[in-house]
Amino acid sequence: MNDSFLDNVDRGKQTLLIVEDDVGLQSQLRWHYEEYNVIVADNRTDALAALRRERPSVVLQDLGLPPDDEGVEEGFATLQEALVLDPNLKVIVVTGHADFDNAVRAVSMGAYDFYQKPVNTEVLDLIVQRAFQMAQLEQELRKQQEAASSPLQGIIASNPAMVKVCRSVEKLAPTNVTTLLLGESGTGKEVFARAIHALSEFSDNAFVAINCAAVPETLIESELFGYEKGAFTGANKQTLGKIETAQGGTLFLDEIGDMPLPAQAKLLRFLQERVIERVGGRKEISVDVRVVCATNKNLEQMVKDNTFREDLYYRISEIVVDIPPLRERQGDKILLARFVLEKFAKEHEKKINDFTPAAATAIEAYDWPGNIRELENKIKRAVIMSEGKKIDTGDLGLNEDNELSINLKTVRQNAERGAIRTALAIADGNMSACAKLLGITRPTLYDLMGKHGLNNE
Ligand SMILES: Nc1ncnc2c1ncn2[C@@H]1O[C@H](COP(=O)(O)OP(=O)(O)OP(=O)(O)O)[C@@H](O)[C@H]1O
Ligand SMILES: [Mg+2]
Incomplete structure (x- = not known):
């Protein structure tokens, strides 16, 4: 050598x-x-x-x-x-x-x-x-x-906050702790609930979801616990509830913040004792299920307002996973968009393979209040409507104003205009006070207002 x-x-x-x-x-x-x-x-x-x-x-x-x-x-x-x-x-x-x-x-x-x-x-x-x-x-x-292809199947996450969420899901999935998923509508709560199930020891059995917001108050109890024949008018045969159907698997209580108080009390009892009684039944049936809950409501506030039981809150939130909204996932928007585009293009047999640079920029700049669900809807529509090989801003229904301004001059100007507007509002139109707030002279303030077209406001 x-x-x-x-x-x-x-x-x-x-x-x-x-x-x-x-x-x-x-x-x-x-x-x-x-x-x-x-x-x-x-x-x-x-x-x-x-x-x-x-x-x-x-x-x-x-x-x-x-x-x-x-x-x-x-x-x-x-x-x-x-x-x-x-x-x-x-x-x-x-x-x-x-x-x-x-x-x-x-x-x-x-x-x-x-x-x-x-x-x-x-x-x-x-x-x-x-x-x-x-x-x-x-x-x-x-x-x-590598980061984007998370071991959680079908979940796109490269943004550090999201990678962290994925790691915690991987860690908590094999345990039996009751997990509460918090996130705005469309952030992927159900996706993560299914991922927890898939990675858990309950994965051989069913994943049973119940949307607590969609079931009328009068029916929620029988939905959850089932009923015996003759328990009420119309109960003409014994019917299992969601909890029992999930036996050995995962029970996903979606929109748990929308569960009415009487049902909350019954659910609490189940979570404490792990037994249920069917409506109209007398026998206690023990059920072994993994429980995952999700909501976009602020449960802590609801506890304060007495609309959500505090004891139930503590019972379901053994571990809380906060799923960030899409607008906070820098870098993930375009990854998700490409993923979704590929999926829909295949589904609709269209040869669309990418976004124009302007569209990609608009996607990163837009706030996505409806999160991934909105992203999916906009891209689905674009795939159907688009006639080119690439999806443009217009196809997405996003306007060019959404373009990300990473041009430093533009950023500075926007900041300047924003500061002047704020100062004007605070000073309630008093120019001297406004100039003082901004640390500039009155003539400079007038100049700047002219430059930014704020004279008429
Ligand atoms: N990280 C992700 N990667 C890929 N697809 C995702 C991801 N997160 C969510 N999705 C997709 O976005 C859509 C919305 O996700 P999901 O239904 O899990 O959201 P949610 O938080 O339960 O929404 P809602 O509050 O409206 O019920 C689904 O079609 C899902 O497949
Ligand atoms: Mg959901």
């Missing part, structure tokens, strides 16, 4: 592997590439060992390597094995003068680029720098894609 192999290792720098048997060129390059953590290998075996050990992202490789210094076969063999070891490796192949055929052959085998001797370090520098940049970009992209 080359004795220069392990020296000069600096973990803070990017690692460049130079595979070159010419000792003079070795030291020239090593000296020249001081800014990198340079590792030198002069044959195939050492090069591959260095790859395994140091994991460089860029390799500068001579094609003429011993024992075939004059030929290229040893060089090609090295290239091939290196790419098997790390398919993402950026290999820059150094060929002999005017040796185009081998350069092309190397690139077609997967080399990132080629360089022809004699070495002009200025040009080579550019190629090496670009290779590192490319390697880094690709690595970031792979990371994003």
Whole structure:
């Protein structure tokens, strides 16, 4: 092994592997590439060992390597094995003068680029720098894609807050704690409830959902607990309730904030004792289910207002998972949009594969008050209506005003206009007071108001 192999290792720098048997060129390059953590290998075996050990992202490789210094076969063999070891490796192949055929052959085998001797370090520098940049970009992209394909099936989440939600769901799913999912309408509460079920020891049995807001108050008890034949008029056969149907599985109490108080009392008893009595029945039946609840209501406030039982609240909120609204999930909007687009395009057999840049920007800028459900609806409509290959802002029913202003000048101007408006409101139209609030002179205030067209307000 080359004795220069392990020296000069600096973990803070990017690692460049130079595979070159010419000792003079070795030291020239090593000296020249001081800014990198340079590792030198002069044959195939050492090069591959260095790859395994140091994991460089860029390799500068001579094609003429011993024992075939004059030929290229040893060089090609090295290239091939290196790419098997790390398919993402950026290999820059150094060929002999005017040796185009081998350069092309190397690139077609997967080399990132080629360089022809004699070495002009200025040009080579550019190629090496670009290779590192490319390697880094690709690595970031792979990371994003990994994060986006969460182990929770069908759940798109790359935003850090959402990744955290996914991790907690993965952790709590195998336990039997009663879980409360909080989130605005359309944020994915049911999706997560199903994910909890799928990852739990109850997954072999049913996932039974009951929407407490959709069942009339008079029926909720029999929906939950079932009834015996003859329990009330119309009860002409014994019927199991949702709780019993979920036996051994998961009971999802959706919109639990909408459950009427009498039913809350009965539900509490079930949660404490894990037994039910069918309406009109006398026998206690024990039921073993995992309970997951969800609501978009503020239960703590409801407890204060005496519209939700405090004891029930504590019983169902052993673990609370807060699902952030879509507007707070920077980066996820467009990922979700692409995911949904692909789904609907397939469903409707349309060859639409992306959004125009303006549409993508509008998607990131829009607040999505209806969250993912709204996103789905808008994209579904766009897929049906669109005639092009890409979905445009208009197809989505979003207007261009929603475009994200990341232009610093625009951001500053908007902030300035906002501050003046606020100050005007506070000062109730008194110009001196307003200028004072803003820390500017009255003439400057007039100028700014003119600039922002606020004179008439
Ligand atoms: N992270 C996600 N990745 C992919 N699709 C999602 C995600 N979250 C939600 N969805 C989809 O968005 C839609 C709304 O989700 P879901 O029904 O779970 O929301 P919800 O919070 O229960 O809404 P609501 O309060 O309206 O009942 C569903 O079609 C669901 O498949
Ligand atoms: Mg729901």
